[in-house]
Amino acid sequence: MAAGFKTVEPLEYYRRFLKENCRPDGRELGEFRTTTVNIGSISTADGSALVKLGNTTVICGVKAEFAAPPTDAPDKGYVVPNVDLPPLCSSRFRSGPPGEEAQVASQFIADVIENSQIIQKEDLCISPGKLAWVLYCDLICLDYDGNILDACTFALLAALKNVQLPEVTINEETALAEVNLKKKSYLNIRTHPVATSFAVFDDTLLIVDPTGEEEHLATGTLTIVMDEEGKLCCLHKPGGSGLTGAKLQDCMSRAVTRHKEVKKLMDEVIKSIKPK
């Protein structure tokens, strides 16, 4: 009977739960889904991570290649993110060129990398003006159940922490690069940006970590990306119902606690694989 009501009046069905301050999957309004992370699963990539946020699954693979640095910044390398939402993850995506959702997510990840200065681009330079690293970060969603931005940001951070770059020296006589695959070093990750997404319901209620259905019923969304000093890298609110200053403050405090949770999880995972 409940299933029938849910199909006919999804919003009303949802409101019944929200009145009791909980959600259909049993979570409270401020509770995140179970987060699991797996690092280094793709052996052919220089760094990889798989993040599961409830059912939402995103895998990130980082490949490093050589490139000539840009002429206006000869001592910088590149970090090129790309988010792919294949038809595998949800019935609403078709195969073909990236749809709007994928493009917006790619732009969001590019902005997070740029704003948070997670990697100093100068660290990626091998020889100024001649050779630099370019890190291609490919994020692929395997299962779309809402809150794709949080999962992508976390996957990117975990994968970048896992990246090991070989040592490169330029042979002066031949002017060719010599790669020493035996000597690898980790990237210098300067900050740890963590994203927290909220969905706005009926212009008043804020819930954390929306699932796919909740995102569909919501009247607005908000994503806050914070680093460990409490500085904001991104306050992404793509339209939707208005928010007052007080509500924003509540979101900030929730984002701070989420950052701590994610950082703890990351540190545990890194510790578990470091002794190699």
Add this chain to the structure above:
Amino acid sequence: MEEEMHTDAKIRAETGAGSSPRGPGCSLRHFACEQNLLSRPDGSASFLQGDTSVLAGVYGPAEVKVSKEIFNKATLEVILRPKIGLPGVAEKSRERLIRNTCEAVVLGTLHPRTSITVVLQVVSDAGSLLACCLNAACMALVDAGVPMRALFCGVTCALDSDGTLVLDPTSKQEKEARAVLTFAVDNVERKLLMSSTKGLFSDAELQQCLAATQAASQHVFRFYRESLQRRYSKS
């Protein structure tokens, strides 16, 4: 044929400092708005902020493709064309921001199974582009007579390295700033509709920017009102 209304307004906040036209603190650049300048779209507007200029055209409510129709509301579409080159991923991201902001204020339920298309063309970019696009879109929607529950405006704040706030920055100020924040505010409840940020900033600075935005939006809304009053009082 409706007369074109060219309205100028030089806006300066009461708390602005100094005699220079752009003193440190809260002062917006020179605004200008022209409506009904294109003959084909149902509504059009050109919005100027300093040297930044955006031309907007609105078609709607019009017929919608069956694949895109929503049974109980209007389908809103935003197309943003940059000044040079083909639209890319950044334009798609901005289109999503503008579209969601418009969806929050347009009364789509009055025109179900129709489409409302907003086309924005960047004529010149001298800083605060997203805010100018939002203002042009709002004025064009008003010119087209699309029912809305509130008007909205865009305001850009830039924070430079020592934390000074500059409203409505020029491209040079944006490049040198540590953080650039763009907000969209509605005029009925003054709530934050849209926010897009670039760079690092703290929570306290965010509150400062929001307060400055609220003050600046008062001026923009007053400019909208004066501009429309002048247009309709003549004819």
